[in-house]
Amino acid sequence: MLSTDSEAAPADAQPARRARVIRLNPADDVVVALDQLVSGTTLDDERVTVSGLIPPGHKVATRAVEPGQPVHRYGQIIGFASQPIRAGQHVHTHNLAMGEFARDYAFSEGVCDMSSAPAVEPATFDGIVRADGRVATRNYVGILTSVNCSATVARAIADHFRRDIHPDALAAFPNVDGVVALTHGAGCAVDPEGEALSILQRTLGGYAVHPNFAAVLVIGLGCETNQISRLLDTQGLTEHARLHAFTIQDTGGTTKTIAKGIELVRSMLPAANDVRREPMPASHLTVGLQCGGSDGYSGITANPVLGAAVDLLVQHGGTAILSETPEIYGAEHLLTRRAVTREVGEKLVARIRWWEAYCERHHAAINNNPSAGNKAGGLTTVLEKSLGGIAKAGHTNLVEVYEYAQPVAKKGLVFMDTPGYDPISATGQVAGGANLICFTTGRGSAYGCAPSPSIKLATNTALWQRQSDDMDLNCGEVLDGTARIDELGRVLFRMMLDTASGKRSRSELHGYGQNEFVPWQIGAIT
Incomplete structure (x- = not known):
């Protein structure tokens, strides 16, 4: 509920713009300032006079709260008073702190019966349908890395196709949104059987099959913990025309790897470009x-x-x-x-x-x-x-x-x-x-x-x-x-x-x- 309350002003002054605050729930102990409030501002709807400077977006107490008592916003507990709070005061880190309190999880008590929702005419968007039936909103060629050590070559390959650097690189492929290198700082010096590596592999696997990628390269160094062969195996992936994987060490070094990557992307661009959007x-x-x-x-x-x-x-x-x-x-x-x-x-x-x-x-x-x-x-x-x-x-x-x-x-x-x-x-x-x-x-x-x-x-x-x-x-x-x-x-x-x-x-x-x-x-x- 938005309310506007008057600013204090001298008797001979022009009427001041009414102060704006918002109360979100009748049970709240605070309102939120929509403008900067100065000391002496009266909030008539709350029967409160502001004490001190309240920045916009910050909270004003509307009632006294003693130390240790909860403070409510949205009708819920947002913290506990760490010192006495008086009506009209700024409520923030200096007087509000975390604290333990019980939550009633009431599992499934608020579930709605969606079957009774009124029928609607299906909304559509123009998407790109992949061979497996999934629908893409974008059409990129992606370059993923198994380890930080292959990040430089991945970026060099992607940079070769940047439209802002090489305007002609993708000129013949208007349906391709770009070639992007997604690099990271992990992939080695971790437990090969641990959760950290499993999460990285799951993340890379999800990107490798993401419908917004028409084709993907996966590039490694060769000696890292996150071996590409195991990455593909754990994610149920195999190499094919739209998924190629190789390492710097097996390819013969940085220069040869960059050249190989560029040629592979070039070979995948015609198929990546051969798409059309249709209502979905x-x-x-x-x-x-x-x-x-x-x-x-x-x-x-x-x-x-x-x-x-x-x-x-x-x-x-x-x-x-x-x-x-x-x-x-x-x-x-x-x-x-x-x-x-x-x-x-x-x-x-x-x-x-x-x-x-x-x-x-x-x-x-x-x-x-x-x-x-x-x-x-x-x-x-x-x-x-x-x-x-x-x-x-x-x-x-x-x-x-x-x-x-x-x-x-x-x-x-x-x-x-x-x-x-x-x-x-x-x-x-x-x-x-x-x-x-x-x-x-x-x-x-x-x-x-x-x-x-x-x-x-x-x-x-x-x-x-x-x-x-x-x-x-x-x-x-x-x-x-x-x-x-x-x-x-x-x-x-x-x-x-x-x-x-x-x-x-x-x-x-x-x-x-x-x-x-x-x-x-x-x-x-x-």
Whole structure:
């Protein structure tokens, strides 16, 4: 609920613009400032006078809270007072801290009967149908590396086909979106039987068969732990006309490997170019949901707008992947209630417990998130960030929980266990099959995710005006009062279809995507 309250002003002054704050739930102990508030500002609807400076996006206490008592936003606990908080005071890191509290998981109690949903005319996008029936939203040739040692040759091969460096290299192949090298810093000095290598191999395997790649090269050094032969074997892959694998050592060194790679790409380009787009149901869309560089508005504007679009996507038979497990921490009970079975809900809780143990053995606190930028934007604890973050998932049922980079097979809303760090998280989603990413931001994250396009959503109009060069949609209109969440959700759903049909997103226009391939490294490096 948006309310506007008056600024204190001298009697002979012109009437000041009414202060804008937003209350999200009647049970909340705070409201969120939509403008900078100064001491003495009166919030008539809350019967509160501001004490001190409150930046936009930050929280103002509307009632007194004693030390140790919980503070609520979204009608949920976001932390506990670490010192006395008085009505009108700024609520942030100086007086709000994490604390333990029980969550009622109420497995499956909130599941909706989707069979009663009204029929809709199927939405479509212009996709590329692969031989196995899967549908692509982009058409790249990919170069993957088994180890960091082969990154340089992979990049050299891809650079040979860069349109901004060599305009004629792909001139005869207009249907090919580009040749991209996805390199990483792992692949050796790890336990050959351990989980870390298994995750890397699963990630590389997911990219090797991703429908957005028309063809793939896999290049290694030759002596690394992550042997290409075992990588292919563990992922059920064999070499064929669209998948070639080789090493620098077997090929005869850097120069010969680069030359071999260039010739192989040239040989694969005619077949890669021989595609056409055709109308396909939206059920073939798998969308990864991301938020990064969040602020106090993320859970009010962009995340709910994305949630509204997700509800439409699921209604049309598509799939949405919610991730970033540390960023649902403290709000997971809102998802377990929507789990279609108790088993699915317990899978989610098991991943939460894994993260608690993981942080404990690394002597880390799960509340090291929010980041510095998140806190500057008004977010105080991971509990607060989590409650706003799950708004990306809309209101539909949770149908399955996957581990990192596992192939996503279920339709509907699913969860994939990933870190909160966006490049690692989205890399897992794409490995699982996401052919589109939607990314909300309040601070201005610059991000792309080849081979899948990424749509960027700004949480506030100030960011949109400052950095519209990087943003695709301004969700700040919700705060401005010029659009509703459901309206922008429909706009975003249409944008998803258009982007999946080939319209380039802002991050694609800037060339983002290759450097953001970051597989999750969890094991010891020896």
